[in-house]
Structure formats: structure tokens, C-alpha cells
Amino acid sequence: MSDWLNRAMACAAIYHAGQTDKAGQDYIFHLKRVADRLSGDDQAVAWLHDIIEDTCYRMASLQQAFPVHIANAVDAMTKRGGESYATYLNRVKTNDMALRVKLADIADNSDPERLAKLDEKTRQRLKKKYETALEILLQEGE
Template structure:
């Protein structure tokens, strides 16, 4: 299951880069996966997929539904922030799903990694540090 998730993540995020211009899968998605217990196959599967619906083309969610168990799809749904969605509502949804919350904790760890943040210009770094501080507080992490 994790292998299928990695394959889909690599397909969806092909050519994408993070805010520092690094390959998105290598710099972020694989890092999120690596922050989870190697024995946590379901968590690692969700970690590979956590940004696929939000960042991928239309129809990506349909691929998830066809290929993964309901628990995985529900966690990815919880982690998918809608374009017009209020952040507080998003954080409440993530907090309500223990699997999504576990992956979000790893996601925030990756996003706030000092090495990754050091690659950003000061204004972007400050903006993101505040965003992630707010997220941690809202999620109780």
C-alpha cells in the first residue's frame, strides 16, 4: 500500500518544487514520511498522499478512492485544505482525525525544519514560521 502511495505522490508532484526551489517530493513529502515510525504503514501511506488532492489535478481524489482504504482517504480528506476554507475549520477537522493529526505533526516538523527554513528569504521564513506556530497552537502540538 505504501508503495502505491509513493508512486501516486511522485506522479502528482512531478516537476513541483518547494518554496526554496527543491524537488517537492524529495525535500518535503519523503521527509514527512521519514518522520513517521517505519512500522506505521497506514500513517506513512497517508504521509505520501497528504498533499496529492490539494496540489494535484482534478480526479486525484477519485484515484485515492479507487486505490486505498476508507481510513486513508478520510485522513487525506482531513488534511486537504480547500482554497476558500477557513484555517480554524481546517485545523478542527485535522484534529478530529487521529491519523490525520499524526501525519500533520510530521508535516509541520518538515515545514519547520531549520535546514529547510534557512533556504528561504527572511520575509518568507518569518511568514511561514508564524503560520506554522499558529497551526501547532490550533492543533495542540
Template sequence: MALSRLDNAIRMAVVAHAGQTDLADQPYILHPLRVMLAMEAEDERVVAVLHDVLEDCSCYTEGDIRFLFGDTVADAVSALTRQEGETYSDFIIRCRENPIAARVKLGDIKDNMSPSRSSSLKLSHKMRYEAAIKVLSGRAALRERE
């Protein structure tokens, strides 16, 4: 039986984030999986689980993602990848230009600010996230799951 696109994306993310932990010393892969679960559409879920692969790992390229998942997913993952020398504000504005990236980034920020993770966040990061939510919400609203 062939794996679905989402299954393949999850496998890619597991390999990419192997051995990584977050600020709370939890396996990092749990973060992209939680963001994925907050999304509804398949492309959003694929992008969500891959959203940190290019920025945090050197084992995959944008070309790999484009080949395996197509232009829509690759463009959104690229938009979610902060470029060298790019300010956070410019990064958020660039994310806002891609509707899938905007929704995933809102989910990413929401997860980063969740009570289980936010206790390890610096106040400056919390303020930055709150400002980013305002910018991103002008383009896309985060859809709550029941």
C-alpha cells in the same frame, strides 16, 4: 511481485509531484517522503506521502485514493486537503478531528519548519505553524523517531 500499499502510494505521489519544486528549489517529492519517514503506522505513512496530492495536483481525485487505499486513508488525505475559501485556522481544526490527519499534519509542519526549509519561510507562516502545532497537539502528539 505485487507492490505494497506504501509502494503504490509513493508511486502515486511521484507522478503527482513530477516537476514540482519547493521554495528552496528542491524536488517537491522529497517533502512528502520526509513526512512519511517520520510516521510509524502503515496508514500514517501512506497518508503522509499522499498528503499534498489532492491539493497540489489535478491528476488524482479523492475517489482514486479511496479506491486504491480505502476509506481510512482517503478520509485522512481529505482532511489534509485545504478546501477553497477555508481559513487556515478552520483547516487545522478540521485536521485535528481525524487522528491520522492530525499526526501527519504535525509531521508536515515539523518538516516545513526544519532548518533546511525554514529559511525560505515568511515570519507569518512560521507564526501560523506554531499556532497550528498548539491546536493539533491537543489531539495528537508528534512521535519522534530515534
């Protein structure tokens, strides 16, 4: 296991401590499942992919703690305030690591077992969101 992966796992454990997902499970399990779908430095990005959006951890700290390629991928995956979802996804597509991690993230979030734990309205909203995301992410030449 790389030093970057160990550091990413530690950061995620500290900064996401106490957070739960929409189904009420510890959020760290989502990060682990996403990372388990990937390899190499993509796994470090998977552990960190929501840390800027969902915690008090800041990009400047991430840039000091991790190599530029990992920080750039996390930055590409961080949705900005006021940014449309389509604009966000088109930025994700510009970074190969971010794209691989986002596809793994969507695969985990759209897992039928996970969705089954949600109410029908939320389940339908998320299914549509993930279908739209895949359409945008997998479009050629955008």
C-alpha cells in the same frame, strides 16, 4: 513495505513530478521526509497528504485506489477552497492519522535548515503560520 505504501509512493512520484518546494527543491523530498517521521499506514497518508490540493488527482480516484481509513485521513488533510486555516486545522484534529501526519508535515516545514533557505519575510511568515497551527492542533477539547 505495504502495498498501500508502495501505491502511495508511486502516486506521489507521478502526480508531484516536476513540482518544487518554496526553497526550489524537488517536492517529493518533502513527502519522503514527512513519511520517514511516521510508521505504518501513516506513511501512505504522508506521501499523499498534498496530492488532492496540489495536483490533478481527485478524491474519487483516491477513494477507489486506497482503503477508507487512508482516504479519510487524506480528505481530512485537504484544505477546501475558501476555507479558513483554523477551520481546516480543526478538521485535521478530528482524524488521528491526519493529525499525526500534519504534525510531521509541520515539523519538516519548520525545520531550521529548510527555513534558512528562504528570504527573511517568507521565513517569518511561515514560522508564525506553523506556530499558530501547532497551537490549534495541540489544543485539548476543541
